[in-house]
Amino acid sequence: MNLAYRDVRHNLFRFLLTCLGLSLLMAVVLSMIGIYNGLVIDALTIVRAPGVDVWVVEAGTQGPFAEASRIPGDTRNSVARLHGVADAGSVTYQTAEVVFAGRTHRLYLVGFEPGRPGAPLALAAGRSIGRSHHEIIADLGAGLALGDRIPLGRDAFEVVGLVENQVNSGGDPAVYLPLRDAQTLQFELAPPAARVQIARGATVQSENTVNAVVARLDPNVAPDTVAETIRRWKHLAALTQADQEHLLTSSVVDRARRQIGLFMAILLAVSAVVIALIIYTMTMEKLRQIATLKLIGAPDRTIIGLIVQQALALGGVGWAFGLILVLLIKDYFPRRVVLEPINALALAGIIFVVCIAASSLGVRAALKVDPATALGG
Amino acid sequence: MGPATREALVEIADISKHFGEGETRVDALRQVSLSVQAGEVVALLGPSGSGKTTLLNVMGCILEPDGGRMRLDGEMVYENRWLRGDLRRLRLDKIGFIFQFHNLLPFLDATDNVALVLQLAGRDRVTARSRALELLEYLEVGNRRDSMPANLSGGEAQRVAIARALANRPRIILADEPTAALDSHRAGIVMDLLRKLAAEQDACIIAVTHDEKIYARFDRIFHLRDGRLEFQEGETT
Numbered sequence: 001m002n003l004a005y006r007d008v009r010h011n012l013f014r015f016l017l018t019c020l021g022l023s024l025l026m027a028v029v030l031s032m033i034g035i036y037n038g039l040v041i042d043a044l045t046i047v048r049a050p051g052v053d054v055w056v057v058e059a060g061t062q063g064p065f066a067e068a069s070r071i072p073g074d075t076r077n078s079v080a081r082l083h084g085v086a087d088a089g090s091v092t093y094q095t096a097e098v099v100f101a102g103r104t105h106r107l108y109l110v111g112f113e114p115g116r117p118g119a120p121l122a123l124a125a126g127r128s129i130g131r132s133h134h135e136i137i138a139d140l141g142a143g144l145a146l147g148d149r150i151p152l153g154r155d156a157f158e159v160v161g162l163v164e165n166q167v168n169s170g171g172d173p174a175v176y177l178p179l180r181d182a183q184t185l186q187f188e189l190a191p192p193a194a195r196v197q198i199a200r201g202a203t204v205q206s207e208n209t210v211n212a213v214v215a216r217l218d219p220n221v222a223p224d225t226v227a228e229t230i231r232r233w234k235h236l237a238a239l240t241q242a243d244q245e246h247l248l249t250s251s252v253v254d255r256a257r258r259q260i261g262l263f264m265a266i267l268l269a270v271s272a273v274v275i276a277l278i279i280y281t282m283t284m285e286k287l288r289q290i291a292t293l294k295l296i297g298a299p300d301r302t303i304i305g306l307i308v309q310q311a312l313a314l315g316g317v318g319w320a321f322g323l324i325l326v327l328l329i330k331d332y333f334p335r336r337v338v339l340e341p342i343n344a345l346a347l348a349g350i351i352f353v354v355c356i357a358a359s360s361l362g363v364r365a366a367l368k369v370d371p372a373t374a375l376g377g
Numbered sequence: 378m379g380p381a382t383r384e385a386l387v388e389i390a391d392i393s394k395h396f397g398e399g400e401t402r403v404d405a406l407r408q409v410s411l412s413v414q415a416g417e418v419v420a421l422l423g424p425s426g427s428g429k430t431t432l433l434n435v436m437g438c439i440l441e442p443d444g445g446r447m448r449l450d451g452e453m454v455y456e457n458r459w460l461r462g463d464l465r466r467l468r469l470d471k472i473g474f475i476f477q478f479h480n481l482l483p484f485l486d487a488t489d490n491v492a493l494v495l496q497l498a499g500r501d502r503v504t505a506r507s508r509a510l511e512l513l514e515y516l517e518v519g520n521r522r523d524s525m526p527a528n529l530s531g532g533e534a535q536r537v538a539i540a541r542a543l544a545n546r547p548r549i550i551l552a553d554e555p556t557a558a559l560d561s562h563r564a565g566i567v568m569d570l571l572r573k574l575a576a577e578q579d580a581c582i583i584a585v586t587h588d589e590k591i592y593a594r595f596d597r598i599f600h601l602r603d604g605r606l607e608f609q610e611g612e613t614t
Binding site: 001003006007009010011288289292293294295296297298299302370371372374375 | 430433434437439440462465466468469470474476477480482483484485489492493494496497498502525541553
């Protein structure tokens with residue numbers, strides 16, 4: 001006769017209510033883990049999107065994401081001619097706010113040269129950019145549809161393609177557009193401002209400026225070797241893809257990552273305490289029944305089984321409900337929530353340990369109960 | 378079995394027990410000796426603090442005495458080295474408990490409350506339930522076999538509790554205020570039932586009670602005061 005199961009069945013509503021409370025707590029923990037993962041993965045999507053091996057940026061900088069970088073647009077030709085470089089392309093990055101359909105959209109504009117490295121590798125819908133001007137590929141998160149026309153600068157751009165999960169480290173959805181248009185948006189002054197600059201006799205900056213040049217290498221060519229060659233030019237800096245990814249996670253999103261990480265750790269500690277309290281209270285409420293069991297001759301293992309099995313059932317059901325809840329709502333979060341199976345399994349492991357530890361407190365109390373407690377009023 | 382040949386199921390001699398030390402020392406039992414034979418129904422009586430419950434706990438192997446000897450159903454308890462598991466086994470096999478407030482497990486129905494004791498003693502589920510049903514029928518609560526304790530009346534619950542106490546055919550039944558929660562009519566029925574069980578199962582029943590209505594239904598009454606056995610009413614059967 002499984003006493004734990006019978007007790008749960010007898011108090012099913014109460015058990016489920018407790019499980020629900022616990023599952024909400026688990027859902028919060030899992031959400032935080034997902035948000036943490038999402039933050040790291042989001043930070044890397046833009047860097048990984050073009051599928052390149054080397055990033056060439058302004059000398060003395062670690063651009064274009066961690067620091068600002070501006071280099072001449074013709075750098076691409078020099079890089080493309082290097083031994084071991086299969087192809088190279090110029091790219092620009094900037095944020096922009098546009099008002100479309102009555103809503104303000106914050107976008108991350110990525111300028112690239114169609115047909116060269118820098119474009120996203122895979123489209124979720126539509127086609128790649130076919131014209132040299134006024135076409136864009138937008139991330140689905142921007143809320144744009146194929147055929148939509150949005151204003152950028154003084155021109156309107158048509159959405160011809162859609163990509164998925166392409167955001168910058170701040171979570172702004174990416175919009176890919178032809179390099180020339182991106183350069184105009186980033187570097188060209190508005191006519192009145194340009195006239196003022198000319199009147200002042202100031203040097204007008206060349207519009208053929210880019211933030212970085214990305215290079216794809218031939219097979220079996222080490223990115224470090226090419227990056228080292230570029231660094232010897234002195235007027236440029238070069239980072240391998242691995243350097244760039246490391247820079248983003250260890251620098252750009254590091255503070256946010258640690259913030260969420262610490263919050264997650266606190267949440268886990270709070271959950272552990274709550275689980276322990278629930279299980280301990282559940283045991284305390286049963287002390288008279290436990291005393292009766294001892295008095296009628298139930299061995300310790302029966303009493304331990306009653307407590308530990310209920311604790312594990314509570315933890316297991318709370319974890320499962322929490323996981324289901326997060327999987328159901330994760331797509332409604334403003335930023336990406338990424339839950340890997342290993343995260344859910346790790347949390348299950350932690351809950352298992354917490355349940356065992358918490359029930360050991362209850363077991364200790366139960367084993368101390370004097371069977372004589374069952375006698376009398 | 379005639380009265381002369383009746384075996385003593387409970388024999389205690391010079392049992393003493395104290396709680397606390399120094400100024401707070403309380404001698405709950407002082408050199409108490411008594412013997413209860415098979416088929417007897419006896420009561421422990423006395424004012425509050427006289428040592429009735431302590432004596433019941435000692436006889437129930439819940440409380441280890443400081444000194445004295447105790448033989449339960451032929452077994453010398455605490456002689457040599459007794460472990461907690463040995464006491465548990467003794468309680469399971471030889472002693473049945475009846476409580477003031479039945480103490481049925483609220484999450485088991487009437488049948489399983491009785492069957493649990495049998496399963497703890499090693500019977501399989503089918504055998505345990507079969508014996509449990511037999512006992513419930515015998516105690517005339519067979520019709521409530523599937524009822525949860527919360528749905529039983531006080532008298533029904535006490536009968537189920539008695540069935541549980543009898544499940545392993547113990548020869549010593551200890552009852553703590555078995556009729557306190559019942560009206561006089563039901564109390565009388567329960568006492569008659571206990572007397573019938575003692576006779577039929579050749580067991581002894583030792584009850585702590587304050588219920589004057591049922592005094593007449595005991596074979597003997599042991600009066601305790603300040604931890605001492607003051608006197609007894611009635612003769613050994």
